[in-house]
Amino acid sequence: MIKNFNNQKQIMNIAEVLLLAGMLFVLYLIFLWVPEDKRLGIVQKIFYFHLASAWTAFLAFFIVFVLGIIYLINRNIQIDLLASASAEIGILFTTLVLITGSLWGRSSWNVWWTWEPRLTTTLILWFIYIAYFLIRDSIEEPEKAARISSVYGIIGFIDVPIVFMSIRWWRSRLHPVVFGEGQGRSRGGMDQDMLITLLFSLAVFTILFLVLLHLSYKQKIQAAEINSIKQDIRHQL
Template identity: 45%
Template sequence: MGPAGDGQRQQIDGTVQEMEMTTKSKQRVWGLAWVATAILLALAGYAIFFVAPRELTMGNIQRIFYVHVATAWCGFIAFFISFFGCIGYLASRQMEWDWLAVATAEVGLMFTTVVLITGPVWAKPVWGVWWVWDARLTTAFILEMLYIAYLLLRKMVTEPGRRAMISAVFGIFAFLDVPLCYFSIRWWRTLHPAPVIGGGPGSGINPVMWHVFLFGLAGFLALTVILVRDRYRMEALRQKISELAADLEEREESLESKEVTR
């Protein structure tokens, strides 16, 4: 093995060591973050069931609002960040942006799924039907379809650079669609309750309910952050593995060619 090969090996050993060191100290911090989030969510669950007052007309089923609205906000925030990840990748060609885009898209998709499940559970007793095609419901449904398509597209393109670019373009096209969808269906029909928070005069909720909601929102936001971070890290590790594998292959090939020449 020539000096160039040794240099390469040292460099790789260095990267591996560096990774191990940073993971150890960082993992402790993120482990604590996980525990804190779990406690926060458990407390929020307690508050939702035992602290928040019973809603007058809807009864206990209204308690689903705390989860439904909080996850909807988290999902939307995640998709919004994903949109910026896509723009960031196209502007800079740094893989980190692509990792951010995919991490937030996946987490956002999970939250949207929660929204799409909790919504009908609430709607059946209150509206009398599981589902209606109104503006918010349809937009949420199409949002779910768009990001499933985004993840499918990523699965079907293997080369990382190309995948990052194609999916960034798709991510931008998909996100531009969301307001169009929303307005097209709003003009079509709307049944979903008007926003109770910041929805203009006459809207607003009981202060205890508001605090419980904020508490739940904080829990879900914390969950969003750590899930995105874990997913991002997974993507980074995947990249390192494929780099190492490519390097290994290269070395094996050079060894083989040496044996042939000998």
């Protein structure tokens, strides 16, 4: 167990160094290397944070979904703690998406908020996973809380594409299509350099996610241990 922990620590140290270097490099790419957008100007640079946050949030919720299924099969409480750590970080990044999106929207659409499909879906996504914690924290026994929040994590994730489709039909689109076939263009609306910067940004955000996930998971494991020790003491008294 202790040896395993040391191994983990070494890997984490490497990941943290990698993260720091990657962050500095991506900041260099975003602010010094990549050309400014002709039409949107310097504000467009928030895009590299905005899209990467959205990607990370989605990855986090996908992990909650997968871990939910795994938990229901093998009933390992650690899996559930990992899922809840992932949901927590997912909410953090969804909040970042909403904030950066709002700032960007103000400068390019001249409004702080608009009921556009992706914005609205993100807001609903935020509500769905806030509710994940409301349910979780309102159930006393940890086993029950784990089971119920796993089921909710699965349902919530299945609901997201339906929410997105419905809102897309409900409102027309303002967002450009970034990858693949764009409107009237053969290949999206993205410059080569911008694409490279974006991909690096996605990679660094993913490493950031993994480091945060590990930290949060460790903290949750320790909290669970402290709780069980507390209960032991209470029994002995």
